[in-house]
Amino acid sequence: MAHRWNNDLTSADVTRPAVYFNRRQILAGAAGLGLSSIARQATAAEDALTPNSWEEITNYNNYYEFGTGKEDPAANAHALTIAPWQVTIDGLVDRPGEYDMQDILSEMTIEERIYRLRCVEAWSMVVPWSGFELADLLAMAGVRPEARFVAFQTAYRPEEMPGLRYPVIDWPYVEGLRLDEALHPLTILATGLYGKPLPNQNGAPLRLVVPWKYGFKSIKSVVRITLTDTQPPTSWNKLQPGEYGFYSNVNPNVDHPRWSQASERKIGGGLFSRKVPTRMFNGYEREVAGLYEGMDLVRNF
Numbered sequence: 001m002a003h004r005w006n007n008d009l010t011s012a013d014v015t016r017p018a019v020y021f022n023r024r025q026i027l028a029g030a031a032g033l034g035l036s037s038i039a040r041q042a043t044a045a046e047d048a049l050t051p052n053s054w055e056e057i058t059n060y061n062n063y064y065e066f067g068t069g070k071e072d073p074a075a076n077a078h079a080l081t082i083a084p085w086q087v088t089i090d091g092l093v094d095r096p097g098e099y100d101m102q103d104i105l106s107e108m109t110i111e112e113r114i115y116r117l118r119c120v121e122a123w124s125m126v127v128p129w130s131g132f133e134l135a136d137l138l139a140m141a142g143v144r145p146e147a148r149f150v151a152f153q154t155a156y157r158p159e160e161m162p163g164l165r166y167p168v169i170d171w172p173y174v175e176g177l178r179l180d181e182a183l184h185p186l187t188i189l190a191t192g193l194y195g196k197p198l199p200n201q202n203g204a205p206l207r208l209v210v211p212w213k214y215g216f217k218s219i220k221s222v223v224r225i226t227l228t229d230t231q232p233p234t235s236w237n238k239l240q241p242g243e244y245g246f247y248s249n250v251n252p253n254v255d256h257p258r259w260s261q262a263s264e265r266k267i268g269g270g271l272f273s274r275k276v277p278t279r280m281f282n283g284y285e286r287e288v289a290g291l292y293e294g295m296d297l298v299r300n301f
């Protein structure tokens with residue numbers, strides 16, 4: 001079933017960006033004419049749900065394997081060989097192995113999900129992903145009852161990834177989720193954008209998307225998924241444990257030492273790019289708050 005988690009967005013918002021563009025222009029005109037503040041607030045709310053353009057989503061990236069500049073991934077990631085591609089699924093699973101990307105795709109149902117993406121650097125965008133639920137892939141491998149966490153690893157290809165020359169982080173990039181977070185229906189593996197194959201700079205051919213957590217949890221170009229019974233190490237936490245926790249749920253009440261997390265700026269907005277309040281769990285509180293019942297979200301940041 002498609003569009004279950006679009007949060008007020010419909011497939012029309014994805015498939016007809018031109019309509020949205022016109023609407024934005026009209027609304028921009030209205031704001032410019034000095035209509036009431038209510039009208040202006042309405043335009044801001046509309047904008048918070050409007051998918052960013054293909055150009056914005058594919059030219060402003062964080063993918064440090066291809067450089068730390070926002071435009072480096074778009075310039076360099078074409079060098080990554082994405083076919084053939086294997087994903088090793090191992091650890092506490094019934095059917096461990098090297099799964100071929102083609103075989104994975106033939107087993108999974110691809111659907112569209114329009115999600116907000118919130119980077120810890122206090123910018124955000126709205127992305128029309130296509131992909132499948134991580135839970136479906138894990139079911140294919142058969143999660144054993146002892147499993148409690150899922151560890152993820154990005155490809156390590158020094159000859160294709162110029163950024164690996166710099167010890168910015170301890171390569172390869174690794175991430176992790178608690179098993180219940182991994183099995184949540186909002187958690188997907190994305191294979192596409194705007195109905196097209198995922199560009200390399202966005203993490204082709206397969207990248208995690210966990211929309212209620214800061215963007216760095218959404219690890220790109222995944223080559224290994226390991227089910228474990230202990231909390232796995234994660235790249236940014238290893239580097240700066242005081243700044244980046246394991247959970248990294250979007251939380252306007254817990255500031256990062258360098259960035260207040262109370263508000264954010266949606267990229268590419270022009271007139272609309274003013275700061276808007278950040279929402280708890282990036283707006284997915286209704287869906288995911290139950291995962292953290294009774295947990296101190298300040299200590300477990």
Ligand SMILES: Nc1nc2c(c(=O)[nH]1)N[C@H]1C(S)=C(S)[C@@H](COP(=O)(O)O)O[C@H]1N2
Nearest residue numbers: 061062063064119154173202215216218220
């Ligand atoms: N392997 C890898 N995955 C990564 C990153 C990275 O540098 N390397 N950057 C993360 C960060 S900080 C963010 S905000 C998102 C950005 O995803 P996007 O470029 O598709 O918007 O990817 C995340 N996944």
Ligand SMILES: [Mo]
Nearest residue numbers: 119120215216
């Ligand atoms: Mo990020």
